[in-house]
Amino acid sequence: MGSRVEVERRSVMDHPPRVRALKRMLGVVADGMDPVVDLWRPYVDGLDNLPADGRVLLVGNHTQMGSAETFLIPYAVRRQLGVRVRPLADRQFAQMRGLPSDLMAAYGGVIGAPETARELMQHDQTVLVFPGGGREIPKFKGEEYTLRWQGRSGFARVAIENGYPIVPVGLVGGDDVYKPLTPRDSAWGRFSQAMSTRFGGRDDMAIPLLRGVGPTLIPRPERMYLRFGVPIDATTPVGVDAGGWAEWVKRHTQRELERILDDLLGLREADPYRGLNPLSWSRAAQPESA
Template identity: 85%
Template sequence: MDHPPRVRALKRVLGAVADGIDPVIDLWRPYIDGLHNLPADGRFLLVGNHTQMGSAEILLIPYAVRREIGVRVRPLADRQFGQIRGLPGDLMAAFGGVVGAPETARELMRHDQTILVFPGGGREIPKFKGEEYTLRWQGRSGFARLAVENGYPIVPVGLVGGDDVYRSLTVRDSAWGRFSQAIGSRLGGRDDMAMPLVRGVGPTLIPRPERMYLRFGAPIDTTTPVGIDSSGWAEEVKRRTQTGLERILDDLLGLRETDPYRGLNPLGWFRAARPEPA
């Protein structure tokens, strides 16, 4: 795609930042494992979970992949976010993000690009109380159909930590939840973008310092078996991906519970849990 000069300039700046950001990431000490599961040729579809922080997984997943196998990840953005204009839209384009339409994904797959998708889309970001680290994929199976159609391996990738930066105070079925859904429906035509009441540090909106835990799962082969209907196989691929990702999230939550340094000042994370050697 031929981007305008301002986007190309931002792309160069982001590239320079990415090349020198290792010390900053290492200082924050995220837990990252499963990198050995990334296909070296870069031809795979990353399928992840959105968290309330939103930006944590969008930044950390491409960073980890680029650092490990040297390829650029192309995130697929929710159509609503893909319509953003001005500087935010330019930044998304410079970062490699594209609108998550089937034709866009097919084009990227034809060029063997590394792609990142969050099937829950923007509706998975606002989490009401009790919805932390749950997937909201109802009716979302397009990623599986495209992967099957193009023989693209799927790598599930889970992030734990982002849903704890802010704590939700309300459940979805509360008076506030219903009111927020009604407002979302009236203003944007989508009641699935309702916003919960949240707090950060104490009663404030200052983000809580939380260590991030990231894991890449084993690739899922999407090649349609002989004699199996492709549409039925796509549903099975979706099920296997969702099950694999939910298992990753459960494992990371368990790992975090046993990490004695997780709740300390970020300076203490240097002694926190580290991935086991592959």
């Protein structure tokens, strides 16, 4: 019997009836989400940078909990282009079974392996990847909106191999829903890393101490700021070493995404509606094209 990744690769474009039924249900839900999303008034710009055919590799940043960007990026693309985004999930999610696994597949998610990414690109799918993976989600104090891409250049190699343009897409707001209380090198951080290593085999999934509204875990009301950057042509120039080019594309994509995050943080700082204060609705920052 093949590994979970092998099974995922074989079924990346073909799902069993139960998953297809969930996919149709999620499609109906997504079609009715516009009024709900508009109520929260997320800031979204750069949609004109998306190729009209949807053939693109979106490269994003993970925020605390990993939920805002996982929902808002596919939602914005679907609303703009009418296409389904296929997120590449951390290999850790390969351990999921039953309904959670079916829901991930129905949503479009696949295990983030080179084989599955290549197959999606061979079918001209819109692909979304977070190179930091699951380790970029748990943020300790001082790590907000930082990218943890050490050694992660596989997305660049796959884009180059398949002639896929890369669009960096940054989200700000998700790291402020909860406030981390301690840095990674604190007593709690060291303890949490030790527990992560003991029970999960890796220390980069340590869990920070967080708080939301006041001393509680109620999420803070925060506006989300999303920007799609200028496409990056991953075509290898004539005479350039393939390995070196992949590393350059990775570094360039990371720099562009970090620049987007810095710009959005500045925009957010000056936005009176950043805390979703209804009294500031009329003065909320708007995209230039709005």
